[in-house]
Amino acid sequence: MRGGIMKHFLFCGAAIIGLALQPVTAFAQEEHISGSNSLGITAPADAFPQEPGSDYFLANYTQYEAYLKLLNQQSDRMKLVNIGKTAEGRDQWMAIVSSPENLAKLDEYRDIARRLAKADGLSEDEAKALAAKGKAVVWIDAGLHATETVTTQSQIHVLYRLLSQNDPETLRELDDVIMLFPHDNPDGLQLVADWYMRKDDPKQREFGSIPRLYQKYVGHDNNRDSFMSQMPETENANRVMFREWFPQIIFNQHQTGPAGMVVFVPPFRDPFNYNYNPLVMTTLDEVGSTMHSRLVSENKPGSGKRSVAPYSTWHNGMFRSIAYFHNAVGLLTEIIGGPTPERIPLIPDTQLARNDEPMPIAPQEWHLKDSLEYQWFLNRAVLDYASRNRERLLLNIYKMGAANIRKGEQDSWTITPKDVDALKEAAGDGPPPEEEGINPWRSRGRVASSLYSELQKPENRDPRGYIIPAGQTDMPTVVAFLNALIKNGVDVEKATGSFTVEGKTYPAGSYIVKTAQAYRPHVLDMFEPQDHPHDFEYPGGPPKAPYDITGYTLAFQMGVDFDRILEGFDGPFAHVPGLIDTPAGKIEGSAGAGWLVPHTANNSFILTNRLQEAGVPVSWVMQPIDAAGRNFQPGAIWVPNSAGAQKVMASAAADLGLDAFGVATAPSADTMALTKPRIGLVDKYGGNIPAGWTRWLLEQYEFPFSIVYPQELDKGDLKDKYDVLIFADGTVPGDEDSLYRAPREADQPDPKDIPAEYRPWLGEITQDTTVPAIATFAREGGTVITVGSANRLAELIGAPVEAALYEEDGNQRKILDRREFYIPGSLVTAHVDNSQPLAFGMPDTVDLFFANSQSFQAKGNGAAPVSWFDTATPLHSGWALGQERLKDTVAVFDTDLGDGKIFMMGPEITQRAQPYATFKFLFNGLFYGPASAED
Template sequence: MRSSVRATALSAVLLATTFLTAPAVVAQTAEAVAAAVPSDVITPAVAGVTAPKDFFAQEPGTDYYLANYDQYEAYLKRLSEQSDRIKLESFGTTEEGRTQWMGIVSSPANLANLERYQEIARKLAKAEGVSEDEARQLAAEGKAVVWIDAGLHATETVTPQAQVHVLYRLLTGQDTETLRTLDDTILIFGHVNPDGHQLVADWYMRNPDPQARSFRDIPRLYQKYTGHDNNRDSFMVTQAETRNANRIHYREWFPQIVFNQHQTGPRGMVVFIPPFRDPFNYNFDPLVMTTTTEVGTIMHSRLISEGKAGSGMDSAANYSTWHNGMYRSTPYFHNAVGILTEIIGGPVPEQIPLLPDVQLASNDKPMPIAPRLWHLRDSVEYQWTMNRAVIDYASRNKERLLFNIWRMGMNGIERGQRDSWRMTPTMVDSMKAAATETTRGAVDASLLDTVVRTAENREPRAFVIRPDDQRDLPASVAFLNTLIRNGVDVEVADKPFTADGVRYPAGSYIVRTAQAYRPHVMDMFTKQDHPHNTEYPGGPPKLPYDMAGYTLALQMGVNFDAITGDFAATGVRAEDDLVAPAGRVIGSGRAGYVIGHEANNSFILTNRLLAAGIKPEWIGQSVRAGSETLQAGAIWVPASAEATRIVREAVGPLGIDAHAVSRRPVGEALALKPVRIGLVDRYGGVMSSGWTRWLLEQYEFPFEVVYPQALDQGDLNAKYDVLVFTDGTTPALNAAGYRRTSGGGQPSADSIPAEYRDWLGDISADVTVPRLKAFAEAGGTVLTIGNANRLASLLGAPIEPALVKTENGQVTTLTTSEFFLPGSILTAAVEPSNPLAYGMAASSDVFFSNGQTFRLTGDNARSVVRFDTDTPLRSGWAQHQERLKDTSAVVDIDMGEGKLFVYGAEVIQRAQPHGTFRLFFNGLLYGPASSSQE
């Protein structure tokens, strides 16, 4: 029923936005596809504009060739010199220092008036103070703004090679469609991963033999820190490239369509294009999804009209619209269309396989393609058609796109000014449970008011963060900055105010829900209630596309109040990143300084002190400092000229207070020392290790990256104090040795440059593990996170996995029907008296993702974080969460003279959960520390 209704609705859309100039041609061969290419593709070049084939050493899009970013950049500069249809602008620099360029393409008249069109786009997107009449006038005057990117995932090589052809054709085409679309639209072509493009293309082209070229054995991540996860950073905004793109999307240009191009397509097909599968995130305006469906359907129809078979939608792939964090999904929470395509292809020709199940036409795969040899040039032509379809849609629906982004923004503003309620899966279940009888599925209509539209379910008018109520104020300000970098309006109260009966001081941060980007605000503050999707009715759960629960305010440990009633407050709106209130030196004592352990920034100060040869201590019990009581773990810094200089220079910018006291606090303490950290990685780069590298750099921890071969050499205590194994750094170890967890081996040493050969190898049970055991027993510290926790059993740790079952004497993991908890946030009990948990609250939110928890089997293991309820789920989705009760998520284990810290919770995942960073940072310093007492 859903498919037929959708097909009928979309047929109407096609009739309303007709662009087809030729009947659909069923084409299954390369020759037929080529013959169906519109005539404007081969329009003679405008004089003086260099064609790609005349600029590059080999034409981009031909087999066994990849142009690198330097060449791409040079070509853009050439085009900008030769054509009056393009304006080339930098929109920032990358993590490796390359310039990110965007080519703004439109008619010469539009390019001469860009500031006006940019202002129109801003006014309509933000909606504030714009009446409906003015919105319609602006929509009539304005131009549709479309962002089209390339190169995000650098081993997906089609998009940057195709983009040079798209640009050339738009800059030289003289056909009616090109001229019309340039008049109606402003197209922003942005490259979102120059560093990866350069790395991958150079690696591929290093082999002089075209037939021997490959980019599958690249030695490191293709984004400096995050690799493929550069497409999971959009709401957190940690990386330079993300900050640059977000600024264009949500603070400067406000495109109504964001076209994010990927590969590879579904097997036996060519390309995935929306519509997407469920679930639909209930926070964003439904108009954004119906419009996304329109654009996607137009793209399918244009491919088919040109005889280009093999596109699929919806059930053809796993992509949904739930998770807010990707280049194409974050736009939904900003009232913009987000288009994702996933196409096959690359420099090496590939065979489309015959999969009988995809050969029968259906709504989700309307024109199957027969097996054939596929070339990069074929992908280039499909890319051109898809780009053309999006641009033509924007042109023909210019006023509707512009007006509708205002309409959605105004919907958010109006909803935030009145009582409103969201319908969530839990509310649906509650209505069913409350119903006394049903009639063909219908229940008493009054349940909508008695179960859903209740006072406690009312949506907030605002969220207020008061500075004096934060365990880690700089982290709370960092959270607010993620909102600002996503275009959200944040205010700082200029005087005290009262809301919901509570008095808030001046300086409190106010995030109103009555704003255009309300969907993003709600998604970042409120819990996600993920639908319980199953593979079939009554079947096992269907894995979400990425995370199910990710509420950033919870991950970052922000204390906030949700204001549900009307209130009056005035404030200053932040124009750019906020700065945390300056920290202070409090008191006049001369013996030294006492500093709280709650703020993550205290580790920056600690690392600066250690680097200067000063040895701070962690006090093992609560400390009274002036009028404040600091919890166990407070940092003691003995006075010296150098210590005083470092403390006084650091506390202001870091936003932490230091208490100058007249004597050292009494009691047991841990004396810290400089630590030598080895962060384990593998050839090719592990994303979790890359994220950790970024995090360690931000907090000024000294470290070096270490590979399996170096671990296997032994004598580890002479080189390291701490070894960190993040998720994915170890293969699936067992008693007999190891096996890889995913297909594909590492390259042979003689096939790669000598400088990378010592990166090869794997962690093994027979060689590496004995070296690690000796390291720990001799006083070293080993930290394991996620699936690296499998090392614990091989090291003889007195813990056993809890989320398992025993059948016929064999221990196996639970099925997804027996336990299922995809990336979600849980509430856990923490033991803050354990040094591993210094600075944590006794109850804290932790991120967990289908991992493992533990039961303790020996006295030398201590639970630091455990689940103490049947219902720990805070945000996301969990089935049989009761299995977590009385199991441990973080364990502190003595190993001879050293330590093993096991993290079943993902305490640093993607650099998001600031609220649990301390559990990791403490582990880096705690193991090597020594006891002291006054």
């Protein structure tokens, strides 16, 4: 899971001499891998051009799919289910494996799993009866990250073994467990396998030079989309896990393993997220220990846990971690291996056995089939645990859900690091209270028990629920937020009439999300700010990097207005049965002259693009105006009346949820006529993930655009083809003197080693060639938009702005030490000047996603601050050291360069397509830059 396409090569395997002097024997039960069997199941060796797991061979998805269909015909232990379409239109298959008797009653067992997981209206006695009757449900996936080839090739053999073996353990597992074997990324497997197999000489095969992302838009970030569910594969998976099958164990398989070892297996390192039920963690430790023990008992050395890898259980965005917020055990393994043999080197630090590395491994040559054997026993361990603990797993998921419902029905408190800090502050610096018989070492850190009330202040109670009022300025985004919750199994209600709670009246159509539900941890995590613990390498040392990010509260990112309700409440509420359609907008008044549309809804950009596609003129009203009986803030969209406009406007109101207001006369205020922008989105060979997310966004909002590679930039004359160039985070290389976070780079292939169609994609942005071409483009009237680390380019081409976050080292500016400033992916609040075109339609303040980003200060004329930090405590969700350094620095600048514009956006305003509240910075820039150049 670490890194991107080149991750497979970043870690070597492990080595040891003490406990395993003989090479590990792969395919130990060879008779189960190939040849005939009594059940008539075709072995992998007989179904593929070459046996999956063999050196220098990768089966692709077409072959995998065909084998699944063959197994489905041959075995009464399997049912094949299509769970949906992928981004590229393939069928995403899931094999359900169990005993024939269980498969005949799948609907009954699925209903039992649902009732126990949701826990609503179910007594403990009823739950015990259902648990005794039900079957454990286990999800074991493959292929999420397509260059991690062990998982897909091993799943083929795992399925074959479970369908063909008749040993007592297999039969017991089939009887006790319903096993879900989905493929997470069919498109990626097809791409990677075909790329690897393209060369006839096996010794020349590799997939490190794959030309594009292995998920159409987001590549490796397909494992960061879980709570958003925007990619189709993620939505398909979440529907199965949290709305249809409710597995008690979710096993998400990855590679590559930690250096000096074969495989990482849970338990994980701290911190774990304080929102979920602790029974999740204790059960996870049980299952992880069972997996380690199974490997050791099978003489499979080289497994490690906790400290050998950076994986924690904080972030909600991953397949295995979202499980914790749904009361399920989420497992992650990271294993070495691949079709090209490698060598496990000798790393001295891995030689000494310890708790986190119980059985070291000797240096040896390693083959894909070796990893497949490990995968088999890891799968086997999970299934054996589920079988032996079937009834307990079913009852425990009920217990967690029921406990969550009870917490949501009464006063409860979630203790966060800030609460603990406040308790320590209340205790003061005095000596601990003396208590007779307490050893001094046990008194360290003690405070008076009477101070426990500091942790249960009434105002700090967890909410009983959240009310999202109807009539917000961007209801389509509100619906997108609610649908993200619903896709993850959260129960949402809608008011059928007006109601009053805590003295405030809410209109019909408002939405309610109560915390008295089984998935309460997920609800809290999406509405409440994350308070990540201060985590340091050692006291006084540098911060320990979190696994992924620390602050991501979805309601904040999407700009959704809601009220936290601390007391129990009810009203005329109806359960929302499924995904919510965008509510239709309305057209009011007679459009004698045309229509005014507020700029506040993101969908207004779809309207603008559709109007321009139809050849209808569109303008922005540059000042606030009063018209049609209402006040319009700066940026109102003006559409003159015409036959073409009438058709688009009617459709927009129905489909996009936009309100339009007809007026008899055109606005008297200044207007800016918008041109249809020619947009170039910069990408590079291998694919840049933030550019991929941006591509997806541009498609969703119907912006026409082209992908631009460095070779085209270097040719110059860019103004002949483009009006706007977008440089997403990570598209501009860094250097050792840069004050901007350096993007992860991968070596590019020799042009002669790749097909000719991909050679124009090669190249990098360079200071000698590319920078002058882009500077000329801007000076001639072009617009350059730089996001995140790409702002280094803005400085290089001459923007009158400089980085603000640095320290002086003699005459040299250096990036701040992590002990002084560290914000590793958090939400920080900034002020917005929404009278400026770049911020039209935005509120006065906004939460920005800040991931060790840069902030700015002006160094000359022609730089207008658009969004800046006006407080020393901007952190809203996550973790921040030295946040006071942001005060009075600028997050977003509108700068002039010659006849053109440079829009500098330090934070990642489109990060993973989650912060809907900051999309307008980009979308406004796409229209405003070219329009201002026309003026």
